Structures are given as C-alpha cells and as structure tokens.
Amino acid sequence: MKKEYTFPSNTGVCDIHACAYLPESFDTVLVINHGMAEHQERYLGFIEYLNKNGIAVYMHDMANHGKSNQNFDESGWFGEKDGYKGLILDLKQNFDIAKKENPDKKLIVMGHSMGSFICRCFTAEYPDEGFSGAIYMGTGDANPIAGMGDKISALMAKIKGSKHKSKLLDKITFGSYGKGFEGRTNFDWLTRDSAIVDKYIADKYCGFLFSVQGMNDLVKVNIASNTDEWYAKLPKDLKILLTSGEEDPVGPKAQGIKNINDKLVKTGHTNVTLKLYPNCRHEILNEINRDEVMADIVNWIKAV
Numbered sequence: 426m427k428k429e430y431t432f433p434s435n436t437g438v439c440d441i442h443a444c445a446y447l448p449e450s451f452d453t454v455l456v457i458n459h460g461m462a463e464h465q466e467r468y469l470g471f472i473e474y475l476n477k478n479g480i481a482v483y484m485h486d487m488a489n490h491g492k493s494n495q496n497f498d499e500s501g502w503f504g505e506k507d508g509y510k511g512l513i514l515d516l517k518q519n520f521d522i523a524k525k526e527n528p529d530k531k532l533i534v535m536g537h538s539m540g541s542f543i544c545r546c547f548t549a550e551y552p553d554e555g556f557s558g559a560i561y562m563g564t565g566d567a568n569p570i571a572g573m574g575d576k577i578s579a580l581m582a583k584i585k586g587s588k589h590k591s592k593l594l595d596k597i598t599f600g601s602y603g604k605g606f607e608g609r610t611n612f613d614w615l616t617r618d619s620a621i622v623d624k625y626i627a628d629k630y631c632g633f634l635f636s637v638q639g640m641n642d643l644v645k646v647n648i649a650s651n652t653d654e655w656y657a658k659l660p661k662d663l664k665i666l667l668t669s670g671e672e673d674p675v676g677p678k679a680q681g682i683k684n685i686n687d688k689l690v691k692t693g694h695t696n697v698t699l700k701l702y703p704n705c706r707h708e709i710l711n712e713i714n715r716d717e718v719m720a721d722i723v724n725w726i727k728a729v
Contacts, residue, residue, distance in 0.1 A: 434488040436503045436511030442492035443485035448476040453531045456520045457484040460538030463631050464491025471710050478723045483523040491630050501635035505587050509642035513546045535560035545650040549658040558664035558729040565681035567651035578641035587638035602674040614674050616711045656692040664696040664729050670705025
C-alpha cells in the first residue's frame with residue numbers, strides 16, 4: 426500500500442511531498458533521503474524489493490525537488506541562508522512520522538549522495554531518536570576545496586541573488602566527475618546502465634542546476650558531516666553501513682568512504698560495515714549489478 430502525505434518544509438520554501446510504502450506485514454521501517462537533483466520515484470524498484478522482503482519505506486522528495494517543488498525556477502533552492510539545516514529537519518520530521526505510526530517496529534535511516542550528508546548530520550544531531558542503524562550510500566569525506574566553494578557560492582549569492590543559477594559554478598563543482606568514463610553524456614559517472622542515464626537526462630526533475638545558495642548549502646552540509654564534532658556526536662554503538670561503487674567520483678574513487686570508515690573505527694565506533702562494489706559508479710542502486718546490491722542491503726538490515 427502506498428500512502429501519500431505532505432508537511433511544510435522546515436526550510437520554509439515549499440511543502441514536502443512524502444510517501445509511505447507499506448507491505449502487508451513488516452517488522453522494519455527504512456526512512457530514505459535521496460540525493461541532489463533527483464526524486465523518490467527513481468527508487469521505486471528498490472522500494473518494491475524492500476517491501477517484498479518485509480521492509481516498509483518512508484521517503485520524501487527533498488525540498489524543491491520532485492513533487493516537493495511548486496515552482497521549477499526555485500528548484501535546488503532552500504532559502505536565503507543555512508537551508509541545509511531545514512533539510513536535516515525535514516528528514517527528522519519524516520522520521521518522526523514513521524516512528525509515530527510504527528511504534529513497535531525497528532527503524533533504520535538511509536541517505537544517498539547529498540542525502541547521505543543530510544542523514545549523517547541527522548544521526549549525529551539526534552542520536553536518541555530511536556533508529557537502530559544507518560546506511561550512508563555514495564558518501565564522501567571532507568572536500569579539500571569545500572572552504573573555497575563555501576566562500577565563492579556565498580559571494581555569488583550576495584552579488585547575483587540566492588536563486589541565481591550558475592553553469593560555471595556547477596562546472597567547477599562537478600565538471601571533473603565524468604573524467605575517465607565513456608564521455609557519451611555528462612552523466613556517465615552515475616551508472617554503467619546507459620538506459621538509466623538517458624532516462625535521468627530526459628527527466629526535468631533530474632540533473633537540474635542548483636541555485637548558488639543551494640550550492641552553498643551542499644558545501645555546508647558536506648563540511649558539517651565531516652567535522653571532528655560529527656564523529657564525536659555519532660553514537661559509538663550505532664550499526665552503520667558505508668557503501669559505494671569503487672569508481673564513484675564523489676568518493677573520489679571510494680577513497681573518501683574508506684577514510685570515513687577508518688576514522689569511525691579510530692573514534693571508537695564498533696559496528697561499522699564497509700561494502701564497496703568493483704567497477705560500480707555513483708548510483709549503485711541503478712548499477713547493472715543492482716540485484717546484488719539490493720540483496721546485500723536487505724541482508725544487512727535483517728541482521729541489524
């Protein structure tokens with residue numbers, strides 16, 4: 426059963442469209458935050474697989490993404506300042522809804538890509554919310570140019586306005602991601618499945634430019650999820666799955682996620698699992714071996 430609902434975004438810029446995907450019987454609820462410039466409908470195959478395995482899903486379209494976008498000119502804009510904090514609170518609000526509606530179920534949170542940074546901040550800021558595990562997918566460690574990106578995007582927002590969209594800033598941030606791949610499109614780094622890449626490109630609500638202030642929020646949430654304070658706040662006994670493709674340029678090339686794993690171990694986190702997939706790119710749920718990936722995730726969830 427699919428149940429749709431809405432709530433005002435904590436960013437203040439839109440209403441959030443969310444869905445609960447409920448199988449007839451389940452003992453676990455997975456709350457998912459998708460990534461940058463995409464939407465929850467891209468996860469329907471994964472959600473169907475989860476439902477078949479007795480796992481319910483609560484998922485929302487991130488603010489000014491998908492059906493949570495009421496004005497396409499504002500896609501990728503989360504407010505005038507610190508909108509990323511509202512994105513974290515939107516995940517918390519959807520998690521709270523899932524918890525209230527399923528008080529006797531196991532709860533796990535998951536974030537992909539930009540959603541992984543949001544999820545990581547949520548799990549550190551609200552450690553007592555009642556989640557049993559966390560999946561950080563397609564994540565990365567501190568970006569060496571994040572500080573510069575923070576200053577440039579903030580300056581552009583001040584000069585051009587927070588809703589301005591800059592192809593130059595987008596190219597500076599993501600232009601190198603396609604290096605080493607086929608070069609057929611600008612998004613070959615997402616997956617080896619060219620049909621999914623083409624569908625992504627054809628989708629108005631995928632791959633759009635973020636506003637310059639939205640880019641600033643992306644940088645800020647990346648920074649916030651990689652500070653020493655984040656490692657200190659994250660519960661030491663939290664069951665964590667770090668997973669990515671070995672060819673994921675966000676890592677980059679899985680090095681970042683390995684660094685996160687190593688630091689979690691050094692900071693006393695005792696239940697960390699690292700799962701990397703050879704030859705896979707950024708979207709492992711859309712890779713040609715996605716059946717293997719989905720089965721591994723379900724097995725990990727059931728073991729939590």
